[in-house]
Amino acid sequence: MNPVNIRVVPHEPWYRYGVACLVLEMAIAIAVSAYSLYMTFNGLGGFLGKH
Amino acid sequence: MGTHKVEQLVIATVGFFWCFLMWFSTAAFSPSIAANYHLTIKDLGLLASSAIWMAPVGRIIAGWCSDRFGAPRTFAAILAGCGLMSIASAYTTSYELLFAERVIVAIAGVSFVVGIQHVAQWFDSHEIGTAEGLYAGTGNVGAGVGALLLPRIFGTNYQTAFLWLGVIALVVAAWYLLRGAAAKTSERRNAVRRRSDAHGTIFVWTRFIAIALMLAYAMSFGLEIAMNAWLPGYFTRGFHDEILALGFTGVAGVQIAAGSFAAVESFNASLFRPFSGFMSDLFQRRGWTPLPFIAKELPYAPRLHWLGIALILITLAMIGLTLAGLYGSLHWSVTVLVAFGIFLSFGTGGTFALVPLLFPDRPGIAAGFIGGVSTAGGIVYPLIFADSANIHMGYLFVAVYLFVPIVLFYFWAARYERHPEEHGLFIAQRA
Structure with a gap:
């Protein structure tokens, strides 16, 4: 592993796409969390249908 | 072979995603397996816990193998071995044999440490956190995707699911072996092997x-x-x-x-x-x-x-x-x-x-x-x-x-x- 000074070394091009990918993954997690929280208040009213 | 570290990251992530999918595919079909073999609650609990049995010792061995033989060979061996066993489990009619085969398929979970080693051999210290996070986080989603999608795609026909999971694992293993490179430089590879x-x-x-x-x-x-x-x-x-x-x-x-x-x-x-x-x-x-x-x-x-x-x-x-x-x-x-x-x-x-x-x-x-x-x-x-x-x-x-x-x-x-x-x-x- 190269001993580089992380505070000055610039990010490589791939890093931007990597960050975009992790933001997308977080958005999915937030959507699942929001749906589950919505379910704790409204119970039956989800897209999974009535149970 | 010309390659780039992003290609190595993608190969490791896809390999780990598929291993995670295979690791938890038994759990995704446990109701169907239970109905097919008339399992009790106790049997189901044993089947569920068996997924973790191989992880502690298996990961220790896999980590050493990836240093010794290189991540591509080790990962391909895990994918191929677990894939073949998954295919065999698709044709099994005895529950005892199916249980044993699925315990072996669960070895796929040890692949985590192999990919960690692979990514570490390619990425530098200033970007290692994001690179390892993308590898492990995206791969881990395989468990959730399996639980959500496998029963919807294959219904109660877990045999067909196990067959396809195994066949695709063999394809990914071949890809890993052909395109995977153990380290960014031969110096880094040799230092780890020594x-x-x-x-x-x-x-x-x-x-x-x-x-x-x-x-x-x-x-x-x-x-x-x-x-x-x-x-x-x-x-x-x-x-x-x-x-x-x-x-x-x-x-x-x-x-x-x-x-x-x-x-x-x-x-x-x-x-x-x-x-x-x-x-x-x-x-x-x-x-x-x-x-x-x-x-x-x-x-x-x-x-x-x-x-x-x-x-x-x-x-x-x-x-x-x-x-x-x-x-x-x-x-x-x-x-x-x-x-x-x-x-x-x-x-x-x-x-x-x-x-x-x-x-x-x-x-x-x-x-x-x-x-x-x-x-x-x-x-x-x-x-x-x-x-x-x-x-x-x-x-x-x-x-x-x-x-x-x-x-x-x-x-x-x-x-x-x-x-x-x-x-x-x-x-x-x-x-």
Whole structure:
């Protein structure tokens, strides 16, 4: 592993796409969390249908 | 062979995703298998727990193999072996044989440490957190995707699912073998291979900082897989009346509600993991070292602080889960669970943003020890939770009696300002 000074070394091009990918993954997690929280208040009213 | 580190990251991530899919595919079809073979609840519990049996020892061996033989060969062997066994299990008519075959397929879960070693051999210190986070977080989603999609695609026909999972595993194994390269440079590859001896293994296992990271990973990933198994039952029993009050009726309705609430932890713990690696990189780039006692001058000191913060947050979230449960609030419990899942990802991502930097010459051995032994937490925590007289109190017991001492040990082991890997039992100096 190269001993580089992380505070000055610039990010490589791939890093931007990597960050975009992790933001997308977080958005999915937030959507699942929001749906589950919505379910704790409204119970039956989800897209999974009535149970 | 011309290649790029992003290609190696993609190969490792796809390989790990498929291994995770195979690892938990048995659980996704457990109702169908139970109906086919008339299994009891006890049989189902045994089948579910068998998924973790091979992980502790298997990951230790796989980590050593990746250092010795290179990640592509090791990963391809795991994919091919588990794929062939998955295909065989598709044609099995005896439950005993199917059980044994699925235990062998579950070896796919050991591939985690091989990919960690592979990514560490290609990415530099300033981007290692994000790279390892993307690999592990995206791969971990395979478990959730399997649970969501496999039953919808294949219905109750688990035999066809096992067949296709195995066939595609063979294709991925061939791709890994053809396009995978063990390290960015031959110097880096040779340095790792030379260090993969018994002395090197004992050296890593006896370092205080390695033990602290192993315990940190037991607090995060060990707890994550424990909660995956524990939470549906917890919500079903701990919030039964609240779930019924929401309009869910019957066993199937309560199971769907409990499963949806429990999924919050699994999704957040997996999908926020790349963000945790990114945060570790950000701490490093900005030089943030806010915690007392922990080293501030080490080249990777900010990453130690990020992990320390994660461990404190996990402990607080466990106490929060108990308080929300005792208060009887389903809303608060799920809200705390959202934060809890995110904090778990901080711990898992923060740990493996550090491991390759602490043991750059033995990434596989270190990943095997830290990622392997810690999975025993997946077996231990549910036993403690289930042993509590009040179902909500188990989180508090674990937080106070296990996590507080682990956090204190972590602070103690991470206090050295120079070469923390030189401090340990038996061997005083760097091997």
